[in-house]
Amino acid sequence: MYTLSNRLKLVSLILIIVGAGLWGTGYYSSHHVTLDNVKTMLAEEASHGGHGDSHATVTEDTHASKDSHSDNASHADADAHHGDEHAEHVMHQIHNRPYSALYIAAFFFMMIALGALAFYAIQFAAQAGWSPLLFRVMEGITYYVLPGALIVLAIAVWAGDHIFVWMNPDMVNPESDKFDKLVAGKSAWLNTTGFVIRALIFIGGWSLYRYFARKFSLAQDQAPEGDRSNFKKSFRIAAAFLVFFIYTESMMSWDWIMSVDPHWFSTLFGWYVFAGMMVCAVTVMAMITIYLKSKGLLQQVNDSHIHDLAKFMFGFSIFWTYLWFSQFMLIWYSNIPEEVTYFVTRIEDYNLPFFGMIAMNFLFPLLLLMNSDYKRIPWFVVMAGVVILAGHYIDIFNMIMPATVGDRWFIGMPEIGAILLFAGLFMFIVFYAISKQPLIAKGNPFIKESEHFHY
Secondary structure, eight states: OOOOOOHHHHHHHHHHHHHHHHHHHHHHHHHOOHHHHHHHHHHHHHHHSSTTHHHHHHHHHHOOOOOOOOHHHHHHHHHHHHHHHHHHHHHHHHHHHHHHHHHHHHHHHHHHHHHHHHHHHHHHHOOOOSOOHHHHHHHHTTTTTHHHHHHHHHHHHHHHHGGOGGGGGGOOOOOOOOOOOOHHHHTTTTTTTHHHHHHHHHHHHHHHHHHHHHHHHHHHHHTTTTTOOOHHHHHHHHHHHHHHHHHHHHHHHHHGGGGGGGOOOTTHOOOOOEEEEEEEOHHHHHHHHHHHHHHOTTOOOOOOHHHHHHHHHHHHHHHHHHHHHHHHHHHHHOOHHHHHHHHHHHHHHHHHHHHHHHHIIIHHHHHHSSSGGGGGGGHHHHHHHHHHHHHHHHHHHHHHHHTTTTTTTOOSHHHHHHHHHHHHHHHHHHHHHHTSSSOOOTTTTHHHHHHHHHH
């Protein structure tokens, strides 16, 4: 049985405190950026050929065409008004950054737990024989689903239109200068009340399955020999949950991620988020399993189990790449302005994270995990896992940041702080859950097959 060590508790606590401190500092700094600060910054950028260059050119061209004193004055007033609007827009983008950083990190760690829950259900529904030795690791990771999802929801509601522009009531008010006809047309779905109700239904369903699945799994360990009633219950609720999950995961992806860009949509988006979720979940399972083995636990887990986890890491990475390319190619090829602008923005303003993420999520897993022998080497799997997790964090970063901070992105204190904060919280909750029960699901009917699994 695993015991949560004081060292791991201390590391988790340090990560939480340091992360909260860094994020809080970033939040304080960004919210003390005033309109005058932004105007000064834009002027400096313009003088150095930065973001403000185009605005400077517009001003110069306008002043060059002087037909009369009155025309010149009107053009100057228009330029000044345009400059003020742009500066105010940039200021809001800078203010949005810490909210977005916190939300990205919260969602990233929540989706790992949710992916583990889906993978766990798949094992029961498929009656897989290789994986029962890993069930307690999976159950420990899924313990984070409830707190993690509630935190994501709380941040979304608290941040409001700092992340989700449709939460601004002026967007659906025809009398407001910020009125958006398209957003107003979607207001039957995109409204705060509906958003919260749907989220609570999602979280409630996921958490109920997690509670009963673990309950039946533990009860099976205590059942008399030959009694498979709890395993049969686990099988039935896993099959039912997967149907529920398919629908709710897609809707969650629309609500929690895609709606940050309410003018854009993709029918592939739910599957795309699912693929990233699954590869991250399996990667964390592999890393935790390797860690526990290094502590002398889970001795029955052999290199064939590690190989299969790495095989899923590889497979889901290729699946993610297929979905990414399918979504990108169809939108880019059709070149419909309302759709292609999503990728144009990311290629122009997020060139490094956009293409870097593709390399980290496709090329690295392809090159590192294609060889079957490498999948059996623990340190090699961990190295590949670190690259995969970093790549998929950047993937979520690319989904959220362009809509909230535009080209004012940076990996700084808010982003690093948020990652450390939720990494510490995730570690503590997951390893606490793993320490509460024996590491082997001894009552599972396939446990012997899992113990003798070789590939």
